[in-house]
Amino acid sequence: MEWASWSDFWSMGGRGFFVWSAYGVTAICVLTEIVWLRRSADQSRRRLLRMQQWDSSQEESEQ
């Protein structure tokens, strides 16, 4: 174990700001991408389903 205590861990030898802003921004980027991937997949699916329903209703009215 490298650390004497948790406060020692968080201070990162006085470089805490730099280390944690690197990890923090990376976490934000990755989490944002995951949320964005899920949302756009759902939205796209709903949009395609609406288009499909619209298409089939058009076909019915043509008949």
Added chain:
Amino acid sequence: MKFFHYASPSTFYHLAGKAIPWTAWTAGILAVLGLYVGFFVAPTDFQQGEAYRIIFIHVPAAWMGMLIYLVMAFWGAVGLAFNARLPFMMMRALAPTGAILTFVSLWTGAVWGKPMWGTWWVWDARLTSTLILLFLYIGTLALWSAIDDVKRSDRAGALLTLIGVVNVPIILFSVVWWNTLHQGSTVGVSHAPKMAATMLQGLLLMTAAAWAYAIAATLVRVRRIILERERKTEWVNEILRKGS
């Protein structure tokens, strides 16, 4: 032939769906292991103190940023050569993740540079060529959204990526060719790694996690693109109806 079987969007859609949970869990588990090794097993660096621990994200992100661009260029070339659909969809699915990881490598480089070099940024060869890589990603994404016709848009994006790919060896060799503030490579094929074994283990675990993450994200995105582009086909209609 098997290859062409998997190259059909409907087969690939189902294959990708099966692979996503595996790659996503692999990414998560490897990242937890990598962070554990990186923060609790790897020793303090004798020169850089604790600030060096940024390496566990900086280097994997930088590697992936370059690798994803190379893979995009590969798919672009395949798409142009064989006039196939799936390679272009793969290109589009890869680009956002590549851009994000390149941004991460620049950001983590900046907050590592400040305590080590005394500056967030310098216009040296390594940093500038990596910034160009980010601009190439953004430029390709912008080009795709600017051209409405899908086929023309695909081809233009592939062409831009193939031109931009010369930048990747420039990034790789920049620390050799030019006198730069950025340190030389720590891990290479021609020499033993210049770091403690546990540091290297943490780095390799995080690199593997970045690979798995990029694959998972790309597969999720490519599935959406496949559905959108193949929406007029019967198999997509069936998937939408079933909602699976």
